[in-house]
Amino acid sequence: xxxxxxxxxxxxxxxxxxxxxxxxxxxxxxxxxxxxxxxxxxxxxxxxxxxxxxxxxxxxxxxxxxxxxxxxxxxxxxxxxxxxxxxxxxxxxxxxxxxxxxxxxxxxxxxxxxxxxxxxxxxxxxxxxxxxxxxxxxxxxxxxxxxxxxxxxxxxxxxxxxxxxxxxxxxxxxxxxxxxxxxxxxxxxxxxxxxxxxxxxxxxxxxxxxxxxxxxxxxxxxxxxxxxxxxxxxxxxxxxxxxxxxxxxxxxxxxxxxxxxxxxxxxxxxxxxxxxxxxxxxxxxxxxxxxxxxxxxxxxxxxxxxxxxxxxxxxxxxxxxxxxxxxxxxxxxxxxxxxxxxxxxxxxxxxxxxxxxxxxxxxxxxxxxxxxxxxxxxxxxxxxxxxxxxxxxxxxxxxxxxxxxxxxxxxxxxxxxxxxxxxxxxxxxxxxxxxxxxxxxxxxxxxxxxxxxxxxxxxxxx
Amino acid sequence: xxxxxxxxxxxxxxxxxxxxxxxxxxxxxxxxxxxxxxxxxxxxxxxxxxxxxxxxxxxxxxxxxxxxxxxxxxxxxxxxxxxxxxxxxxxxxxxxxxxxxxxxxxxxxxxxxxxxxxxxxxxxxxxxxxxxxxxxxxxxxxxxxxxxxxxxxxxxxxxxxxxx
Numbered sequence: 001x002x003x004x005x006x007x008x009x010x011x012x013x014x015x016x017x018x019x020x021x022x023x024x025x026x027x028x029x030x031x032x033x034x035x036x037x038x039x040x041x042x043x044x045x046x047x048x049x050x051x052x053x054x055x056x057x058x059x060x061x062x063x064x065x066x067x068x069x070x071x072x073x074x075x076x077x078x079x080x081x082x083x084x085x086x087x088x089x090x091x092x093x094x095x096x097x098x099x100x101x102x103x104x105x106x107x108x109x110x111x112x113x114x115x116x117x118x119x120x121x122x123x124x125x126x127x128x129x130x131x132x133x134x135x136x137x138x139x140x141x142x143x144x145x146x147x148x149x150x151x152x153x154x155x156x157x158x159x160x161x162x163x164x165x166x167x168x169x170x171x172x173x174x175x176x177x178x179x180x181x182x183x184x185x186x187x188x189x190x191x192x193x194x195x196x197x198x199x200x201x202x203x204x205x206x207x208x209x210x211x212x213x214x215x216x217x218x219x220x221x222x223x224x225x226x227x228x229x230x231x232x233x234x235x236x237x238x239x240x241x242x243x244x245x246x247x248x249x250x251x252x253x254x255x256x257x258x259x260x261x262x263x264x265x266x267x268x269x270x271x272x273x274x275x276x277x278x279x280x281x282x283x284x285x286x287x288x289x290x291x292x293x294x295x296x297x298x299x300x301x302x303x304x305x306x307x308x309x310x311x312x313x314x315x316x317x318x319x320x321x322x323x324x325x326x327x328x329x330x331x332x333x334x335x336x337x338x339x340x341x342x343x344x345x346x347x348x349x350x351x352x353x354x355x356x357x358x359x360x361x362x363x364x365x366x367x368x369x370x371x372x373x374x375x376x377x378x379x380x381x382x383x384x385x386x387x388x389x390x391x392x393x394x395x396x397x398x399x400x401x402x403x404x405x406x407x408x409x410x411x412x413x414x415x416x417x418x419x420x421x422x423x424x425x426x427x428x429x430x431x432x433x434x435x436x437x438x439x440x441x442x443x444x445x446x447x448x449x450x451x452x453x454x455x456x457x458x459x460x461x462x
Numbered sequence: 463x464x465x466x467x468x469x470x471x472x473x474x475x476x477x478x479x480x481x482x483x484x485x486x487x488x489x490x491x492x493x494x495x496x497x498x499x500x501x502x503x504x505x506x507x508x509x510x511x512x513x514x515x516x517x518x519x520x521x522x523x524x525x526x527x528x529x530x531x532x533x534x535x536x537x538x539x540x541x542x543x544x545x546x547x548x549x550x551x552x553x554x555x556x557x558x559x560x561x562x563x564x565x566x567x568x569x570x571x572x573x574x575x576x577x578x579x580x581x582x583x584x585x586x587x588x589x590x591x592x593x594x595x596x597x598x599x600x601x602x603x604x605x606x607x608x609x610x611x612x613x614x615x616x617x618x619x620x621x622x623x624x625x626x
Contacts (some may be wrong), residue, residue: 059591066584111544268604287528303532341480341481341523341524341526342526342527344481345480345481345483346522346523346524346527349502349503350503350504353503367495387591388591388592390587390591396505396592397504398505398519398592401512401516402514402516402518403518404527405527
């Protein structure tokens with residue numbers, strides 16, 4: 001008898017909790033509107049929206065390479081299955097043409113579709129929630145004045161229980177904090193501007209911060225390094241593996257141009273970020289650099305000393321430094337082992353060729369990829385190369401996957417690691433090479449300047 | 463120690479320094495002059511050959527990587543009397559101006575069509591990203607590759623018919 005009451009009681013509590021959750025989870029439909037007349041939007045507002053969309057790198061996820069800009073349909077692989085990006089052109093049936101400004105702002109602020117469905121956090125509203133209403137209005141004006149594209153999307157392919165939308169409400173309860181950006185009064189205006197852009201629309205942490213088992217950002221390891229489309233997004237906090245520690249000016253140059261003499265070229269998904277940032281005013285780029293550098297902090301004594309050494313060799317400021325660097329250069333060491341032989345015969349002509357960035361091979365002692373704890377990026381570029389951009393001058397690297405066997409890849413990469421860094425040998429390299437080559441580790445191969453999915457994309461110039 | 467590999471169906475034992483680029487061995491020792499020296503840095507594509515059916519840049523491929531492997535050059539696609547489909551297509555479309563880049567482009571296209579016999583315009587253009595032509599015969603080159611695709615499809619259809 002008593003057990004029945006307890007069970008009944010527990011059952012009632014469960015029902016109440018579920019009901020409460022559903023009430024919390026429920027979001028109203030915001031009424032459809034007729035597509036606003038594009039001529040009704042203020043031109044300066046639209047132009048500001050274009051810049052902001054570039055900061056948000058919206059086009060990268062919302063465009064299939066070669067397809068029409070913002071029409072969606074790009075498969076985004078996640079640990080929970082594949083999600084297809086949505087059509088954010090102002091088509092009334094298949095895009096956001098029937099979304100009011102209010103509906104758009106709610107989606108950015110709270111991750112909710114116009115019709116009340118919760119959106120998957122692959123749309124980074126955990127960052128976009130910080131975007132100001134004013135900026136959201138500019139973004140809305142920009143998107144609503146794009147050419148509408150009728151494009152029906154494939155269904156998401158998600159595993160149970162991730163295919164149940166209402167579960168996202170639970171995820172939000174656990175991990176999502178709504179709220180606008182709060183400036184830090186202890187920092188100057190530029191720093192706060194940088195933080196607003198990086199932590200909001202720029203959503204740097206979406207790739208550069210690690211995620212937990214449910215795909216939420218690990219706040220304790222802010223900018224501690226993550227993953228994007230099969231590429232390692234390096235740590236950009238104190239743990240940055242860049243051989244020469246980043247300085248504010250170097251970082252600003254890199255974000256502006258997509259390369260730096262002491263760091264090499266941006267590639268993979270980062271190439272799209274730097275490609276898009278080309279449209280941003282210098283002071284915004286400088287602000288982002290200032291903020292990110294403050295997260296990186298000052299390097300320790302050892303790292304700083306190593307950085308100074310490399311800087312003197314590869315970016316000497318005067319002749320005395322050149323002479324000092326020359327006297328330090330190690331004498332020609334005899335080639336030992338298969339990896340060293342491959343390096344000397346296949347890599348050295350470019351990478352030891354002393355041609356400047358961005359068109360020369362980066363000396364590998366400057367390579368973050370070779371110095372990083374995870375070898376994924378150096379595996380990717382060695383196997384697949386860096387393809388040229390369509391119709392524009394860009395850095396390229398030939399793919400070596402067709403001539404290097406897995407064993408040769410491993411021997412070569414182990415040699416690079418030993419010769420060009422002070423870091424310990426990588427573990428699990430053979431398996432990583434094998435899985436990357438076979439495609440079990442999915443890698444999106446992109447040109448260095450990211451033109452594939454940027455506003456200048458030849459295929460998507462519409 | 464000699465390195466053994468196959469070129470266009472013939473096995474060779476090569477005594478050169480293992481670091482020697484394949485391109486030099488092809489041209490200087492085997493007198494196969496199809497593959498061309500362009501930039502020597504793997505950036506122009508004029509030295510493209512196939513290694514085990516995949517496009518490879520012979521100017522940056524040392525022979526030490528080739529033990530036991532099969533190399534195909536433009537000479538391996540057919541003969542003057544009996545040109546292969548890729549060669550026939552380039553002749554039919556008159557796709558060469560100076561012709562320096564053409565053997566590399568044919569090998570790149572051959573590798574693509576062997577792997578993907580129905581490659582579309584976009585895939586062909588993407589594959590050719592690594593091959594430069596300075597005469598500007600790009601449109602003819604593209605037509606030739608589409609023509610080669612047709613010729614290959616016809617050939618494989620008639621082989622199937624004979625076999626069937």
